[in-house]
Structure formats: C-alpha cells, structure tokens
Amino acid sequence: MNTIASLRAELLRLWKWPVTWVITGVWLTLNVFFGYLLDYLSYRDAVGAGDRRLAGALLAQLSLERVPSTMVTGLPMFGSALVLILAALVTGSGFGWNTWRTVFTQGPGRLQALGGTLLALALVVVAFTVLTLLTDMTASSIVMAAEGQALVWPGLGAVAEGLGGALLIGGTWAAGGALIGILARSPGLSVGLGLVWVLIVENLLRGVAGLLGPLETVTDLLPGTAAGSLAGALGAAGAAEAGGAPGVFTVLSGGQSIALLALYLVAFVVAASLVLTRRDA
Amino acid sequence: MHEPIVASEELTKRYGRHTVVDAVSLTVRRGEIYGFLGPNGAGKTTTLRMLVGLVRPTRGSARVLGGRPGDPAVLRRVGALIEGPGFYPYLSGRDNLRVLARYRRLADADVEQALDQVDLSARGGDRYKSYSLGMKQRLGVAAALLGEPDLLILDEPTNGLDPSGMADMRDLIRKLAAQGRTVLLSSHLLGEVQQLCDRVGVIAGGRLLTESTVAELRGASSLLVRAEPALLAEQVIAATLGAVEVRRTADGGLEVHAEPDRNPELVRALVGAGVEVHEIRSVERTLEEAFFEMTDHAPREELAS
Numbered sequence: 001m002n003t004i005a006s007l008r009a010e011l012l013r014l015w016k017w018p019v020t021w022v023i024t025g026v027w028l029t030l031n032v033f034f035g036y037l038l039d040y041l042s043y044r045d046a047v048g049a050g051d052r053r054l055a056g057a058l059l060a061q062l063s064l065e066r067v068p069s070t071m072v073t074g075l076p077m078f079g080s081a082l083v084l085i086l087a088a089l090v091t092g093s094g095f096g097w098n099t100w101r102t103v104f105t106q107g108p109g110r111l112q113a114l115g116g117t118l119l120a121l122a123l124v125v126v127a128f129t130v131l132t133l134l135t136d137m138t139a140s141s142i143v144m145a146a147e148g149q150a151l152v153w154p155g156l157g158a159v160a161e162g163l164g165g166a167l168l169i170g171g172t173w174a175a176g177g178a179l180i181g182i183l184a185r186s187p188g189l190s191v192g193l194g195l196v197w198v199l200i201v202e203n204l205l206r207g208v209a210g211l212l213g214p215l216e217t218v219t220d221l222l223p224g225t226a227a228g229s230l231a232g233a234l235g236a237a238g239a240a241e242a243g244g245a246p247g248v249f250t251v252l253s254g255g256q257s258i259a260l261l262a263l264y265l266v267a268f269v270v271a272a273s274l275v276l277t278r279r280d281a
Numbered sequence: 282m283h284e285p286i287v288a289s290e291e292l293t294k295r296y297g298r299h300t301v302v303d304a305v306s307l308t309v310r311r312g313e314i315y316g317f318l319g320p321n322g323a324g325k326t327t328t329l330r331m332l333v334g335l336v337r338p339t340r341g342s343a344r345v346l347g348g349r350p351g352d353p354a355v356l357r358r359v360g361a362l363i364e365g366p367g368f369y370p371y372l373s374g375r376d377n378l379r380v381l382a383r384y385r386r387l388a389d390a391d392v393e394q395a396l397d398q399v400d401l402s403a404r405g406g407d408r409y410k411s412y413s414l415g416m417k418q419r420l421g422v423a424a425a426l427l428g429e430p431d432l433l434i435l436d437e438p439t440n441g442l443d444p445s446g447m448a449d450m451r452d453l454i455r456k457l458a459a460q461g462r463t464v465l466l467s468s469h470l471l472g473e474v475q476q477l478c479d480r481v482g483v484i485a486g487g488r489l490l491t492e493s494t495v496a497e498l499r500g501a502s503s504l505l506v507r508a509e510p511a512l513l514a515e516q517v518i519a520a521t522l523g524a525v526e527v528r529r530t531a532d533g534g535l536e537v538h539a540e541p542d543r544n545p546e547l548v549r550a551l552v553g554a555g556v557e558v559h560e561i562r563s564v565e566r567t568l569e570e571a572f573f574e575m576t577d578h579a580p581r582e583e584l585a586s
Contacts, residue, residue, distance in 0.1 A: 005384055009384045016372055017371060097368065104334070104351075106381050107356040112353075281330075281335040
C-alpha cells in the first residue's frame, strides 16, 4: 500500500518535471533522425545514383514490417544512455535537493519509497517504448506512402517481441541509472559516471578485448553487450549493415541476452535497495 | 502533560573517531514546547535526525510516540523539518505538498489547510525555486503539518528569516502548541528558546549538559541593594530576611538571594534602621548567562540572543 502511495507521488512529480519530457523528446527525435530521416536521405541518394541494391535494402529497413527491430536499433547506444541519465537524475537529484530526506520523514519505509520511484521509472520506460513504437510506425507510414509502397503491418508477435526487448533494455539501464544516482548521491556525478560507462568504458573494453583473451569473456557479459545482442537478436542491424547502428551485436543469443539483462536488472534493484535502506540519510 | 512522547537513552553517534552526539538522554513530554538549545555544531541536528530515523545511532536507543524512530507508523504521527526544507525546485509549493500528501495518503484538502496555516495559500502556485528563504522555511513547516501530526520536530525553524519572519514563525509555533501539539524545537537562539519553550535541553560538544524548565535553568532571582552604610545594611538584611546569602558585588552593592516579593519589607526595614537606600531592584539571570555558565568553553560567536 505504501509502495502504491509512493508510486502516485513519484508519478506526479515526474509528470511535472521538464527533464522527463526533454529526455523523451530527445530520444524520439534522435530515433526518427537516425532511424528514418538519415536512412531515407541515404535511400534517395542511392536512388539518384542508380544503386538499386542499396536503395532496396534501405527501403526495406524503413518498412513498417521492420518497425519492431528499428525501434530497438538505437536503444543499446543512445537510448540506453538517455534512460540512464533520466534514472540517475531521478534518484541522484533527491540528494542534491534533499528531497529523499523530506520523503523519508513522511511515513513510507525507505524500501517502499524506492519501490515507488522504481515503479514510476518503469512506467516512464513503458511510455517511452510505446511512444517510440507509435512514432516509428508514423514515420515509416509516411515514408512508405511517399514512396508509393504498400503498408504491410508487422505481426503482433513481432511487435510484442520488439516492445518486450525495448522494455527489458530500457528497464535494465533505468535500474542501473537509479543505482548510480544512489551510490553517487549527486545528479551531476551520477550522470557523468553513467555516460562514461555506457559510451566509453564498455566500448574501450570491447576494443582491447581482442588483444586479451580473458577480457573478451568479460566484455561478452557486460550489460551493454547483452542489450546490443538482444537488439541484434530482434533483427536490428549492426553498424556494418545498411541502416544499422553502433552498439548492436550478435555476440549472445536472444535467450542469453534476456537472461543476462534480467540478472543485471535484479542485481541493480537489489543493490540500490540495500544501499538506500542501510545508509544514513 | 507529563507523559514522555520522546525519550532517548544514551543516544550516541560517531563518524569514524569523531563523536558527534555523546550519550544524549532527553525526554520530551506531551503538550510542551521543548527547546533543544546549543551552538552550531553541538549535535542538535544529528540528534533530531536519529529521532526521525534518518541516521542510525552508533549506540543507545530512542522511543518516539512509543515506537522506534523511523518506523512508518510513528512517522505518520510526526511532522519534521530537519536541516532546512528539501523540495523539488521545479514544482510549485502546492504541488510539492501534493507530492508529500500522496506519500502520506492524504487528500488535496489537507494541502490547502497546511498552506493556509503558514499563510502561503496566495503564493502556493508559484514555483518553489522562486520563493524567498522565509517562504521556503514556511513551506517546510507546512510539510511538517501535513496529516496533523501529534509531534512536530523543527530544526532551527527561524533560520534565515528576517526579524518579522522570525516573529511570525514564533507565533505560528505558539499557535500549534496551543492546539495541543508537542513541539521539539532546536535552536541556537537563546532569546527564541526563552520566549517559546516550556523546557530546555542544553547540548554542547555532543553532550546534553542539562534538561530543565527555563525558569530552573535561569536559577532563583536575587535582589540588588545599594545602600549606605553597607555594613549596617548587611546587618538589617540578615535580621529581616534571616539566613539568606548576601554577596558584595564589585561596585559595592549587595546581592541578596531572596525573592523579589520581599522587596517592600526590606525597604521598610532598611529605612527604619536609618540606612540610606540608593537602589533596590530584583535581578534575574538571563538564559544566556545561565547557558554560558554551563558551557564556558562554547564559542560565544556561534550563539545569538
């Protein structure tokens, strides 16, 4: 009951927080820009140059049928970074503004307060994912209509897989961001640390993993690898393919990626709960 | 009135080798305004944070409203403003309270009532970040009032307020106490504690030096007598008042440890004996004097009257 009360409180403040809307807007814009606009301009360029093979591949990438995979293409790289920033700000700013302290004196237990925050973040990720699906379908429909192509809708199963994959990737990075915010007790530091990890450390480790055998095993188990592999298993194109994106891999199978991401999600939530409930506020 | 609502036993907090709160045992009784007085850095805030469960004691224990500090059932009956207000800057004052009201499962009507009590209704729709320090402090008190708590724990509630804001805040605290609430108020302002509080706990260097009523802390009143000849005056005083302590002051006066209501009787006796009385008046120790007697090592600049 306290968790539901905490969830209602957190939803109110997240709904009215400009950061929530800015990050959602940035993600949707980047998603359309990299997922549709750039590919469409490349397609027009290929058509103009008479490269029918490339044009066909790019148009296929833009089709409605590919929406479930396109919506997860940008997630492992910048989508994850944005979700992590939002979550780190949600928990980290509570220390900067001393709002955690205010909340802890209002009656909910610390676990219930954190539970409300994490559930609110989960709902934001759900909204984020559904909006992405709707935006991508709209963008794809516009492209297909402009190019006189038939609107072939993806199957429900494929849509469900895409949504599920996006929720798991987004949820895991949200939990990771929430943990970093709690550990760092500062919004700036937590955002910085999170971005350094997602965008730099994981990529550097992957870069040198080829030189050190044991390191490759470690990099295969990183959360970014699992997120990228899940996107790859859902049909997202990697950086080497037409219309592909960095951060998409085929290192792990779909099942392995799901298991590993679920493990990280649980570990991040448990660690955040332990730290927040045991530390002085 | 005498039922303890907060009781701590040897409450201690150490950070590494530094003891911030050292074996503090205090008792706050139902219906009183209890002043927790001490200079900055004395351990007041850390003690209060332990009483609401924000900080775990290293040693000792406390009971608040019969329960464990930090217990959700206890916190629902406590309103606290600790270390200044902590709110979301992008939300209005009203929305900040609505968020907190949701945590407490209260209706929006409770928010309006709390805003009204601190006279912030008209500015409730403004963003918190646009508030003056005084308004922020009042919003903090409004948050503490949500749910009509039995116990209010207010940590330096007049901090940062201008003289008029301080007076308003004191009036509000008196009003809340008059409604039957118990108030535990920390302050480094001696005058504030003297004006507001029924009982006082004095803390310095992490240790609770004393706990008593303000009157007890200030000690008994005395009479200052300036009369000539002083020796004769001293004899008349002894004959009139009996075995009271009489002390010569540095400027030749006599400090007589007697209640002020003996004043007319003493004047009659002195004049009747031919003593020339230049001055006779009652002298009361201020809380400040009493405080510095107890904490002669406390840095004076950190305390204000």
